[in-house]
Amino acid sequence: MEETLFREYFGNSPKLRILEFLITGRNLDYSLTDITKGAEVAWKTTLKLMPELVKSNVVVPTRTIGNAKLYKINEKSLVAKLIIQTFDNMLALSIPQEIKAKSK
Secondary structure (H helix, E strand, C coil): CCCCHHHHHHCCCHHHHHHHHHHHCCCCCEEHHHHHHHHCCCHHHHHHHHHHHHHCCCEEEEEEECCEEEEEECCCCHHHHHHHHHHHHHHHHHHHHHHHHHHC
16 A cells, blocks of 8 residues: 555554545445455454444444445544545645656
């Protein structure tokens, strides 16, 4: 997984990788399997962290399809809004750096 400016500053922890994955795809909801694969974290780690993220109201369950519960970042949560804003700002900062690096 490519190191992003967001993870470079805040650490490459599984929780941050899950949040980054959900922020990147904030318009969609994901199963635990999708989150595990997309964030490149272990299944057991996802199972451990999701209840914490839901309890903190940063992530919300959206619906159930069969046995699969789907989740997304909670854009109504003040904490989640601040994390998203920080992510978006850091992404905006990294784009000029990426352009410079690719033009060399």
